[in-house]
Amino acid sequence: MSSxxxxxxxxxxxxxxxxxxxxxxxxxxxxEPSDLRDDIDAVITGVNLLAEELSxxxxxxxxxxxxxxxxxxQTQAELEQMAKTDDLTGLANxxxxxxxxxxxxxxxxxxxxxxxxxxxxxxxxxxxxDALGHGAGDAVLIEVARRLKRAVRAVDTVARLGGxxxxxxxxxxxxxxxxxxxxxxxxxxQDSVQVGTETVWAMASIGVRIGTPGHPAESLIRDADIAxxxxxxHGRNNIQLFHPDMLDSVRERSRITAELRNAVAGGxxxxxxxxxxxxxxxxxxxxxxxxxWHHPLRGLIMPDSFIPIAEETGLILELGRWVLHEGVAxxxxxxxxxxxxxxxxxxxxxxxxxxxxxxLLEDVRETLARNHVAPPRLVLEITETVLMSKGTAEEQxxxxxxxxxxxxxxxxxxxxxxxxxxLRTLPADTVKVDRSLIQDMASDPQQQKFVAAILxxxxxxxxxxxxxxxxxxxxAILLQTMGCLYGQGYFYDRPLPPxxxxxxxxxxxxxx
Amino acid sequence: MGPVAADGAKETLETVDGIxxxxxxxxxxxQIEDAHLxxxxxxxxxxxxxxxxLVDMAAVGSVSRxxxxxxxxxxxxxxxxxxxxxxxxxxLANFFLGVHIPPCPTKFFTSRSEAMKWLTAGV
Numbered sequence: 001m002s003s004x005x006x007x008x009x010x011x012x013x014x015x016x017x018x019x020x021x022x023x024x025x026x027x028x029x030x031x032e033p034s035d036l037r038d039d040i041d042a043v044i045t046g047v048n049l050l051a052e053e054l055s056x057x058x059x060x061x062x063x064x065x066x067x068x069x070x071x072x073x074q075t076q077a078e079l080e081q082m083a084k085t086d087d088l089t090g091l092a093n094x095x096x097x098x099x100x101x102x103x104x105x106x107x108x109x110x111x112x113x114x115x116x117x118x119x120x121x122x123x124x125x126x127x128x129x130d131a132l133g134h135g136a137g138d139a140v141l142i143e144v145a146r147r148l149k150r151a152v153r154a155v156d157t158v159a160r161l162g163g164x165x166x167x168x169x170x171x172x173x174x175x176x177x178x179x180x181x182x183x184x185x186x187x188x189x190q191d192s193v194q195v196g197t198e199t200v201w202a203m204a205s206i207g208v209r210i211g212t213p214g215h216p217a218e219s220l221i222r223d224a225d226i227a228x229x230x231x232x233x234h235g236r237n238n239i240q241l242f243h244p245d246m247l248d249s250v251r252e253r254s255r256i257t258a259e260l261r262n263a264v265a266g267g268x269x270x271x272x273x274x275x276x277x278x279x280x281x282x283x284x285x286x287x288x289x290x291x292x293w294h295h296p297l298r299g300l301i302m303p304d305s306f307i308p309i310a311e312e313t314g315l316i317l318e319l320g321r322w323v324l325h326e327g328v329a330x331x332x333x334x335x336x337x338x339x340x341x342x343x344x345x346x347x348x349x350x351x352x353x354x355x356x357x358x359x360l361l362e363d364v365r366e367t368l369a370r371n372h373v374a375p376p377r378l379v380l381e382i383t384e385t386v387l388m389s390k391g392t393a394e395e396q397x398x399x400x401x402x403x404x405x406x407x408x409x410x411x412x413x414x415x416x417x418x419x420x421x422x423l424r425t426l427p428a429d430t431v432k433v434d435r436s437l438i439q440d441m442a443s444d445p446q447q448q449k450f451v452a453a454i455l456x457x458x459x460x461x462x463x464x465x466x467x468x469x470x471x472x473x474x475x476a477i478l479l480q481t482m483g484c485l486y487g488q489g490y491f492y493d494r495p496l497p498p499x500x501x502x503x504x505x506x507x508x509x510x511x512x
Numbered sequence: 513m514g515p516v517a518a519d520g521a522k523e524t525l526e527t528v529d530g531i532x533x534x535x536x537x538x539x540x541x542x543q544i545e546d547a548h549l550x551x552x553x554x555x556x557x558x559x560x561x562x563x564x565x566l567v568d569m570a571a572v573g574s575v576s577r578x579x580x581x582x583x584x585x586x587x588x589x590x591x592x593x594x595x596x597x598x599x600x601x602x603x604l605a606n607f608f609l610g611v612h613i614p615p616c617p618t619k620f621f622t623s624r625s626e627a628m629k630w631l632t633a634g635v
């Protein structure tokens with residue numbers, strides 16, 4: 001169908017104008033068809049419809065982009081929320097806490113009240129996890145989180161830093177208010193927590209750091225953490241306010257830790273051997289290996305100054321391994337020099353952590369075999385508290401050590417909280433009575449009776465007693481009259497360097 | 513059944529020999545609501561039965577995109593013959609057929625008898 005002379009048809013000009021407007025981006029432009037409904041009108045209608053489609057596709061695309069963008073923003077917000085929230089308790093995590101501390105520091109420049117941070121560590125939480133399982137542990141952590149939220153104001157932030165460690169950010173508060181919140185948090189944790197049929201306690205050691213203007217966020221948490229460790233050292237379940245002196249002791253400890261790490265490899269460690277004697281004859285029945293650290297700059301360092309740090313940092317495992325290897329190798333060297341002098345034992349101290357060392361049993365077995373030392377010549381001294389835990393992994397290891405044939409001795413007896421009835425079933429053959437029990441014995445008749453009773457108790461349980469810390473002739477005589485057979489202490493011998501041990505064995509008793 | 517045209521409606525609907533006849537008024541500009549109204553009438557006229565439908569769209573002014581999309585929704589029509597005569601009708605019909613997916617067999621005709629033959633063949 002045609003209208004005749006198409007070239008003169010004004011609709012063609014309108015069509016061109018319309019297409020130009022559409023091309024310029026005006027997708028709402030439409031060209032009016034005529035009533036002829038001919039081919040030109042069909043083209044006009046087609047162009048109109050194409051413009052409509054294009055407009056629809058554009059707006060649809062824009063809508064899709066805006067929907068997807070909104071979805072991405074939503075997902076990003078959810079991810080951020082997840083990344084900043086502790087899964088278990090729903091509290092803020094360390095990342096969010098850091099952000100909020102930084103915000104609080106910025107905001108505090110006007111108010112002049114810098115934020116404060118509390119770090120709380122649940123005391124004895126590991127015991128809950130070990131004894132009742134991780135499910136119970138998690139329930140306790142959730143309850144702790146709930147109680148801490150009750151202790152704070154709406155503007156404060158409670159966070160879980162990880163494990164059994166929590167933190168509270170307190171903003172816009174005076175020192176008194178901060179301490180009040182710390183005490184409220186502590187008070188909230190005094191009540192027991194019911195987990196199924198079990199009742200447990202989840203008290204906490206709390207460190208408090210009140211910020212000063214310009215105080216950086218990371219050092220606020222670090223300082224509160226240091227104060228928390230001081231609270232732990234002060235017997236747990238208490239609150240300590242950070243003081244700069246605390247930093248010095250931390251630096252000292254980290255210096256010792258770093259140097260101790262090198263001490264093993266650097267050959268700075270040595271063993272001294274203190275004779276264990278038969279009191280009546282002065283005959284040496286064994287030697288206790290005692291660790292010494294010859295620091296290249298600080299000289300001789302006694303174990304009291306570094307063993308607790310080694311225990312905290314896990315370095316004790318490496319030290320223990322070294323003592324075992326060196327002590328047993330020394331036994332072999334002595335045997336090589338004096339093959340007939342083998343009638344004595346070597347006592348080595350074993351820390352609680354070492355009992356859980358995976359390769360301990362194998363290490364003991366191999367070390368003895370490598371040095372051709374009979375297992376009964378090695379006596380492992382274990383502190384009383386370790387031996388008291390029944391049905392634990394430690395108890396199993398002790399049983400296996402006994403099966404190996406090595407001797408087991410309870411160390412520091414009288415300093416822990418021994419159950420007397422348990423004394424009979426202990427996996428040990430000797431008990432070392434702690435030096436503190438005989439310290440004032442000579443001048444205190446009551447204490448004499450007490451020591452005599454303890455010795456009697458040990459014998460009744462079928463165990464041998466060794467008293468340590470004998471420093472005077474009077475103590476030695478008194479102990480002998482009480483029927484004590486073995487002992488050690490400065491009265492008999494100081495710890496000896498290895499080269500003097502054989503001479504001491506050959507000599508007669510120093511004192512009788 | 514005679515033609516049904518509500519007040520202001522842009523179309524009439526009648527049933528002849530079992531085939532629905534939907535006739536848009538000449539020059540009608542069909543919007544989405546017109547399409548919905550017409551479809552409701554078609555569904556109503558069919559009841560539970562599906563029928564072929566002849567849509568007389570000759571001389572329709574325009575059909576909006578939204579109105580066209582209404583006819584993508586399944587209705588009681590089992591076949592739809594779009595009847596037009598001008599090149600404009602052909603363009604309109606093919607935009608409907610090309611851009612949207614009809615819910616039942618749909619075809620454009622310029623001959624009423626051809627359209628009726630096709631519709632009847634599908635019954």
